[in-house]
Amino acid sequence: MNGFDELEPETAELVRPYVITKGRGLPNEEQLSLITLVTAAGDQLQRPTQLSPEEQGLLDLCTAGFLSVAEIAGHTRLPMGVVKILLSALTEGGYLITRPPVQRAPLTDRHILEEVLNGLRTKFG
Amino acid sequence: MGSAPSLAEQAYVRGGATQTAVKILVVGHFAVGKTTLIGAISEIPPLSTEETMTRAGESFDDLKGVRSKTTTTVAMDFGRLTISDRVVLYLFGTPGQLRFVQMWEDMARGALGALVLVDPERLADSFAVIDLIEQYGLDYAIAVNRFDGTPIREEGALREALDLLDDTPVVTCDARDPKSSADALITLVRYLLDRSR
Numbered sequence: 001m002n003g004f005d006e007l008e009p010e011t012a013e014l015v016r017p018y019v020i021t022k023g024r025g026l027p028n029e030e031q032l033s034l035i036t037l038v039t040a041a042g043d044q045l046q047r048p049t050q051l052s053p054e055e056q057g058l059l060d061l062c063t064a065g066f067l068s069v070a071e072i073a074g075h076t077r078l079p080m081g082v083v084k085i086l087l088s089a090l091t092e093g094g095y096l097i098t099r100p101p102v103q104r105a106p107l108t109d110r111h112i113l114e115e116v117l118n119g120l121r122t123k124f125g
Numbered sequence: 126m127g128s129a130p131s132l133a134e135q136a137y138v139r140g141g142a143t144q145t146a147v148k149i150l151v152v153g154h155f156a157v158g159k160t161t162l163i164g165a166i167s168e169i170p171p172l173s174t175e176e177t178m179t180r181a182g183e184s185f186d187d188l189k190g191v192r193s194k195t196t197t198t199v200a201m202d203f204g205r206l207t208i209s210d211r212v213v214l215y216l217f218g219t220p221g222q223l224r225f226v227q228m229w230e231d232m233a234r235g236a237l238g239a240l241v242l243v244d245p246e247r248l249a250d251s252f253a254v255i256d257l258i259e260q261y262g263l264d265y266a267i268a269v270n271r272f273d274g275t276p277i278r279e280e281g282a283l284r285e286a287l288d289l290l291d292d293t294p295v296v297t298c299d300a301r302d303p304k305s306s307a308d309a310l311i312t313l314v315r316y317l318l319d320r321s322r
Contacts, residue, residue: 033231034217035146035215035235037138064134065138066137066141067137067138068215073174080174080176080231081227106321109321110322117314124308
């Protein structure tokens with residue numbers, strides 16, 4: 001079901017993480033939080049050729065819709081730090097679109113909490 | 126990993142282009158029922174991430190064994206629930222005894238609040254995780270996971286044992302039951318709403 005399964009040991013265990021990330025460091029935390037939603041940029045006219053197998057795999061995973069950063073790490077079984085760095089590079093390269101969560105603010109929080117409350121009641125009431 | 130992975134359509138966030146993603150933490154000691162509760166609520170099979178754990182304290186005792194002192198362990202598991210066209214809720218669970226600082230910071234940052242699952246027979250095991258939640262400044266509610274046949278401790282005694290504030294909600298739930306688990310979350314969210322006024 002998941003094409004990452006059979007290939008996971010090679011990338012996650014036989015290659016040291018900084019090789020996969022090409023030595024890059026962790027990106028901005030606000031931009032790529034656990035619940036930042038990620039998808040492939042719509043108009044990729046030319047198929048990218050400069051990507052590593054790991055970057056290509058992440059891009060393929062994100063082509064069919066939105067996933068959170070946490071879900072991407074869960075599906076690929078790559079370490080969270082590695083996933084964030086790769087996603088950051090792909091975003092900088094214009095391959096991905098990221099939607100960070102809204103900034104916390106009292107008014108927004110109340111609206112969101114009311115929405116969560118009503119949603120839970122509707123779905124499980 | 127170069128081959129195209131294929132996920133079922135339901136694996137993706139349907140309203141991801143417009144929805145606001147929010148998260149609530151589900152915390153508690155090992156085997157208290159966090160993953161069960163997350164699974165009862167989540168619309169996707171719960172996922173997990175792993176962290177590398179270096180047992181630094183032991184490496185000095187046996188220098189020849191240093192290389193083998195690194196191991197991986199499930200660091201957190203999580204699920205997802207579409208609340209509405211506008212909001213998608215993530216539930217993140219992790220045991221309190223795992224002190225991965227980076228992971229806790231990632232989880233706590235921006236979280237709406239936390240549901241602390243406790244086993245009434247092992248209250249002392251919950252101290253560490255409640256300390257962590259308070260340390261990160263998160264509002265929380267206590268959910269007593271009621272395993273079959275276990276007596277429910279009197280609420281006053283439980284509050285005293287956990288040193289709770291008077292307004293901290295305490296509910297009982299069955300983490301295997303979606304409605305019961307949702308009720309515990311509803312109690313937490315109502316409390317968070319009260320706190321935000």
